[in-house]
């Protein structure tokens with residue numbers, strides 16, 4: 539096992555709203571909050587995830603883990619029409635580009651609104667623990683989201699440090715979480731499949747990979 543994280547201190551308040559993108563990314567944060575005695579709730583607002591089957595797989599996994607820890611889970615809207623409207627014209631943007639900035643903004647704006655309306659003084663997100671993501675891009679969106687609410691702050695903690703990235707994998711294997719193979723939107727699914735095709739690999743199959751399993755023979 540990797541080293542334990544130094545005890546966390548929640549800055550700026552006594553309740554935390556965690557925007558969760560999926561169980562593998564939020565698992566390490568959730569366990570760290572439990573250990574630190576931080577009062578938190580999980581907010582699942584990810585209308586970027588398509589198709590519906592993939593969305594349900596990721597959400598159900600996260601619900602299961604929240605229930606295991608007795609943590610409140612807020613199942614927010616799946617307003618995909620709104621997401622596609624905001625993504626219009628950005629369909630061919632690369633990952634980490636302006637479509638992703640829009641995607642983070644949209645998800646965090648809703649998280650911030652919920653935090654404001656329900657008395658959470660601090661919000662954060664699990665998105666930054668993934669090494670595929672640009673942490674500065676995520677944190678910029680987080681700061682923009684809380685700006686309209688003077689009583690709300692965004693916690694920009696680097697979840698990758700102190701062994702966080704390694705524990706994320708360990709927890710995912712221990713829990714045998716569903717292992718998604720693309721970021722989430724139809725455009726990332728398309729681009730990942732194009733990349734695989736260029737490498738002579740099979741297309742992504744939804745719902746077949748779980749952490750701790752052997753990779754498919756074709757990979």
Ligand code: SF4
Pocket residue numbers: 586587633634637638639641642721722723725726
């Ligand atoms: S690649 Fe990921 S972060 Fe970027 S727009 Fe698609 S779902 Fe959102």
